[in-house]
Amino acid sequence: xxxxxxxxxxxxxxxxxxxxxxxxxxxxxxxxxxxxxxxxxxxxxxxxxxxxxxxxxxxxxxxxxxxxxxxxxxxxxxxxxxxxxxxxxxxxxxxxxxxxxxxxxxxxxxxxxxxxxxxxxxxxxxxxxxxxxxxxxxxxxxxxxxxxxxxxxxxx
Amino acid sequence: xxxxxxxxxxxxxxxxxxxxxxxxxxxxxxxxxxxxxxxxxxxxxxxxxxxxxxxxxxxxxxxxxxxxxxxxxxxxxxxxxxxxxxxxxxxxxxxxxxxxxxxxxxxxxxxxxxxxxxxxxxxxxxxxxxxxxxxxxxxxxxxxxxxxxxxxxxxxxxxxxxxxxxxxxxxxxxxxxxxxxxxxxxxxxxxxx
Numbered sequence: 001x002x003x004x005x006x007x008x009x010x011x012x013x014x015x016x017x018x019x020x021x022x023x024x025x026x027x028x029x030x031x032x033x034x035x036x037x038x039x040x041x042x043x044x045x046x047x048x049x050x051x052x053x054x055x056x057x058x059x060x061x062x063x064x065x066x067x068x069x070x071x072x073x074x075x076x077x078x079x080x081x082x083x084x085x086x087x088x089x090x091x092x093x094x095x096x097x098x099x100x101x102x103x104x105x106x107x108x109x110x111x112x113x114x115x116x117x118x119x120x121x122x123x124x125x126x127x128x129x130x131x132x133x134x135x136x137x138x139x140x141x142x143x144x145x146x147x148x149x150x151x152x153x154x155x156x
Numbered sequence: 157x158x159x160x161x162x163x164x165x166x167x168x169x170x171x172x173x174x175x176x177x178x179x180x181x182x183x184x185x186x187x188x189x190x191x192x193x194x195x196x197x198x199x200x201x202x203x204x205x206x207x208x209x210x211x212x213x214x215x216x217x218x219x220x221x222x223x224x225x226x227x228x229x230x231x232x233x234x235x236x237x238x239x240x241x242x243x244x245x246x247x248x249x250x251x252x253x254x255x256x257x258x259x260x261x262x263x264x265x266x267x268x269x270x271x272x273x274x275x276x277x278x279x280x281x282x283x284x285x286x287x288x289x290x291x292x293x294x295x296x297x298x299x300x301x302x303x304x305x306x307x308x309x310x311x312x313x314x315x316x317x318x319x320x321x322x323x324x325x326x327x328x329x330x331x332x333x334x335x336x337x338x339x340x341x342x343x344x345x346x347x348x349x
């Protein structure tokens with residue numbers, strides 16, 4: 001049990017989880033920052049926000065992602081950045097789940113904003129996989145949070 | 157525990173950067189902060205099964221697709237009616253303006269010959285509609301609007317926007333550019349001549 005915990009909290013894993021999580025968020029932000037209208041279109045397709053709020057979300061969300069990514073990669077405010085990234089991932093999973101339940105196929109809009117027209121069944125299958133992927137990324141968040149908790153306990 | 161001031165700083169920095177980058181962006185990449193779209197929270201918003209369709213006139217000569225613009229009276233009570241590819245072809249032959257609701261970059265890759273770009277997701281759309289007014293275009297005359305066919309809603313959204321600006325006769329070519337291309341009809345690439 002103890003060795004499992006030490007593996008989970010090892011510095012080797014921790015640094016990789018932290019940088020990997022940061023890189024994922026930074027990579028996801030870049031295409032959105034360069035093309036906010038395309039991202040606004042993706043957000044609109046989720047049909048969760050009022051039309052008036054779509055643009056503001058499309059403009060601000062990618063910059064939150066890039067700041068969270070930068071904090072994790074550069075190693076400042078790690079715990080706060082991990083909490084925000086976890087909250088955003090839960091938000092994305094929730095949005096995808098709602099649309100899966102509704103049977104409304106959407107392009108994820110996570111990394112590629114110019115997805116081609118694809119059959120409904122294919123899009124719905126992709127949405128399921130994206131939820132699984134986001135759950136895996138949440139494991140990275142959990143790792144970063146658990147290690148930082150440990151650092152806090154033994155720190156000065 | 158999350159340090160709230162750090163979270164607030166991240167969100168504040170994000171809003172500040174978003175503001176700066178949006179100001180610096182070109183018209184094709186800029187967004188107004190408050191969106192002007194139909195309520196997105198109802199599913200489906202526009203592509204209902206009961207979509208109104210332009211009814212072909214009984215006076216149309218057999219075998220001739222479409223006919224005169226008298227077939228398309230203004231419909232101030234609803235933002236758009238759907239038309240088929242045959243009807244779109246006929247209207248193009250009569251010199252009715254075609255409006256392409258897709259993104260500028262997509263329009264430049266190929267569009268219906270003579271179509272004007274009015275990308276609903278770009279900040280230039282309202283200026284484009286105002287230009288129609290300035291050119292003295294009759295608000296009751298037909299305007300054909302199209303996008304990428306299939307589930308594409310951009311043309312319906314543009315038709316709704318036109319309707320709010322007072323244009324009463326938007327005709328949505330539901331097959332859109334893919335249908336036009338499939339029929340081997342004239343297309344153009346690049347900026348309009």
